Amino acid sequence: MKLSFIGFYIGLVALSTVHQLHAQSVDTQAVSDSSKVERIELSIKKAMAAFQVPGVAVAIIKDNEVVLSKGFGVLKHDGSEKVNADTLFGIASNTKAMTAALLAGLVDEGKLTWQTKVIDIIPEFQLPNAYVTREFTIIDLLSHNSGLGLGAGDLMIWPETTLTNQDIIKGLKYLPQVSSFRSEFAYDNLMYVIAGEIIKKLTGQPWQEVIQKRIFDPLGMKNTRAKFSLIAKNNKNVARAHVPLNDELQVVGGNFLEKFSSAGSVASSVNDMSLWLKAQLNNGQYGVDGDKVLRLFSKEQSQAMWQARTLLPVSEQATEQDKTHFYAYALGWFVKDYHGVKVVRHTGGILGMVSKVVMVPEENLAMVILTNQQSGFAFNALSQQILTEYLELPEKDWVEHYAQLQQEKNINKNEELEKVAANIKKHSSPSLPLTNYAQSYEDNWYGEVSISLLNNDLKMQFANTPALHGTLVHYQHNTFIVRWDDRTLEADAYVNFNLNPDGTIKYVTMKAVSMATDFSFDFHDLKLKPKL
Numbered sequence: 001m002k003l004s005f006i007g008f009y010i011g012l013v014a015l016s017t018v019h020q021l022h023a024q025s026v027d028t029q030a031v032s033d034s035s036k037v038e039r040i041e042l043s044i045k046k047a048m049a050a051f052q053v054p055g056v057a058v059a060i061i062k063d064n065e066v067v068l069s070k071g072f073g074v075l076k077h078d079g080s081e082k083v084n085a086d087t088l089f090g091i092a093s094n095t096k097a098m099t100a101a102l103l104a105g106l107v108d109e110g111k112l113t114w115q116t117k118v119i120d121i122i123p124e125f126q127l128p129n130a131y132v133t134r135e136f137t138i139i140d141l142l143s144h145n146s147g148l149g150l151g152a153g154d155l156m157i158w159p160e161t162t163l164t165n166q167d168i169i170k171g172l173k174y175l176p177q178v179s180s181f182r183s184e185f186a187y188d189n190l191m192y193v194i195a196g197e198i199i200k201k202l203t204g205q206p207w208q209e210v211i212q213k214r215i216f217d218p219l220g221m222k223n224t225r226a227k228f229s230l231i232a233k234n235n236k237n238v239a240r241a242h243v244p245l246n247d248e249l250q251v252v253g254g255n256f257l258e259k260f261s262s263a264g265s266v267a268s269s270v271n272d273m274s275l276w277l278k279a280q281l282n283n284g285q286y287g288v289d290g291d292k293v294l295r296l297f298s299k300e301q302s303q304a305m306w307q308a309r310t311l312l313p314v315s316e317q318a319t320e321q322d323k324t325h326f327y328a329y330a331l332g333w334f335v336k337d338y339h340g341v342k343v344v345r346h347t348g349g350i351l352g353m354v355s356k357v358v359m360v361p362e363e364n365l366a367m368v369i370l371t372n373q374q375s376g377f378a379f380n381a382l383s384q385q386i387l388t389e390y391l392e393l394p395e396k397d398w399v400e401h402y403a404q405l406q407q408e409k410n411i412n413k414n415e416e417l418e419k420v421a422a423n424i425k426k427h428s429s430p431s432l433p434l435t436n437y438a439q440s441y442e443d444n445w446y447g448e449v450s451i452s453l454l455n456n457d458l459k460m461q462f463a464n465t466p467a468l469h470g471t472l473v474h475y476q477h478n479t480f481i482v483r484w485d486d487r488t489l490e491a492d493a494y495v496n497f498n499l500n501p502d503g504t505i506k507y508v509t510m511k512a513v514s515m516a517t518d519f520s521f522d523f524h525d526l527k528l529k530p531k532l
Helices: 002-050 092-108 130-135 138-142 165-174 189-203 207-219 258-264 270-281 299-305 316-322 376-390 398-422
Strands: 055-062 065-073 241-245 248-252 285-289 292-295 327-329 334-338 341-350 353-360 365-371 440-443 447-454 457-462 469-476 479-484 493-499 505-512
Touching: 002 055, 002 065, 002 376, 002 398, 055 270, 055 376, 065 270, 092 138, 092 189, 092 207, 092 258, 092 299, 092 341, 092 353, 138 189, 165 189, 165 258, 189 207, 189 258, 207 258, 207 270, 270 285, 270 353, 270 365, 341 376, 353 376, 365 376, 376 398
Parallel strands: none
Antiparallel strands: 055 065, 055 365, 241 248, 285 292, 327 334, 334 341, 341 353, 353 365, 440 447, 447 457, 457 469, 469 479, 479 493, 493 505
């Protein structure tokens, strides 16, 4: 009995020691997580100052718990209303993963497969090549491998246009093919517009109603809306978009892809996006009702959406610094390896507002960063800082790193523009009277662009895009530069008039002046011919 008592006593001591060690471990972990969050919050404030970002909202999910969901700064740069975890931002192309998820749910229901041909659902769908049109599948629709160029046809949806989804379907076959089918990655918004049409055809409901019923409502994303115009008028907790112009912030708005929703129109908050990311980390599962597991999509489809489909190049620098050996686009997500773990991510950008979502499934880690200024350097600095903290990577000042990259980019941009100015043949003049350039022109996929003469100035107006109006300034010979009246677009472009032997205008081509111009201004895909 005495030995048993001693053994029992030793057991109690051992058990007590285990409990103490466990408590110490929990406390240590809590302190560690708290320290991580404190350092991350300092980085957020530093990034806002470094990159002129008025407002940021960030959420971090670790092991199915929200360890941070918070707003920083203000809704509008000269206002006093604060950003919080329920503030609505445009998430832009982070919408694409939701569109892919809707299709995944329809695959689970047997309404289509990932290999279903697009023309079997939308017979009028046509690409420049007949073979590609015939073989184009749902997977191809979502993985940016069509053979069209980067941002091809985006001028049909950006800035806000009068065109419709049906106009896009009609215009696709006229876009230039720049690579062979399934051979190269080229980001393509229009294919996700078509994906929205697929969802509409199969459900008999508009995309915005389907996403509300199949994603927002089940997850409890109460403040999220499929597009900005659906936000209640009395909801003032909405971030304003900002563009830095000549080192001053300009408030902009209106370009939220309202009509082309499935490519990037969702407005959401970090509180709501946390619910979406939890479901993603749990392979589509978001709850349990009795014996029934509640899912947006099956684990099989979750894996399908995270599977690499179209490869992207990996630089030596990325391999050396980030231990990245593969980089690819999946279905609505980019995927890559990073310091030994798989990272699933996407970004989103509309005029004056950018966002980033990152998941590390093996670490049960996810984050969402929403901002009301279009600095990709800011969200990259913050996402890298969060990964550094939670993957316990060597300490690095990511804000300083990206501030340096921004400085280098600005220097290169200025040098590029100076080179453009230096190349001008200063004494050259247009070979035609200005009245000869003033005509209506037409492109097969975009439509009409008019040039008029007003007070001896040539004025350009894209018929389907109200925001694209500006003045043609002579550059040299028969090349002009269109300077858009809305300077926040930052998309001035060369306008080159090609002549027939008899001196009449044969066609007009365009190209962005600066390489920093957003790729969605795909002026280079236009071939404008005088309208008969």
